[in-house]
Amino acid sequence: MTAEEAYTETSATDRSEPVPGSAETGTPVWALLLAGIAAMVLIYIVTVFLPKIAAAVDRLLGRENKETPPPKEEEYRVCDIYEGEKDLDDDKME
Numbered sequence: 001m002t003a004e005e006a007y008t009e010t011s012a013t014d015r016s017e018p019v020p021g022s023a024e025t026g027t028p029v030w031a032l033l034l035a036g037i038a039a040m041v042l043i044y045i046v047t048v049f050l051p052k053i054a055a056a057v058d059r060l061l062g063r064e065n066k067e068t069p070p071p072k073e074e075e076y077r078v079c080d081i082y083e084g085e086k087d088l089d090d091d092k093m094e
Contacts, residue, residue, distance in 0.1 A: 058065075
């Protein structure tokens with residue numbers, strides 16, 4: 001066997017499975033691309049409108065809108081980190 005014969009034997013491929021988008025499967029490549037684009041558009045639409053869909057489902061099921069109460073004034077206060085521990089009684093006296 002010569003080198004040329006060995007090359008032709010190994011380069012020949014056995015296609016037991018059809019390649020997607022070929023004439024063997026019957027599905028053209030443009031149809032596969034169109035299906036992929038349509039799937040991506042559908043996923044985008046669902047993710048954009050998901051909060052609105054969830055709110056509509058909550059209204060249909062009769063769930064109430066639970067608002068979070070505003071924080072207490074003692075809990076919501078800006079303190080200087082360089083002052084160290086501050087006694088709360090001193091603030092009331094000033």
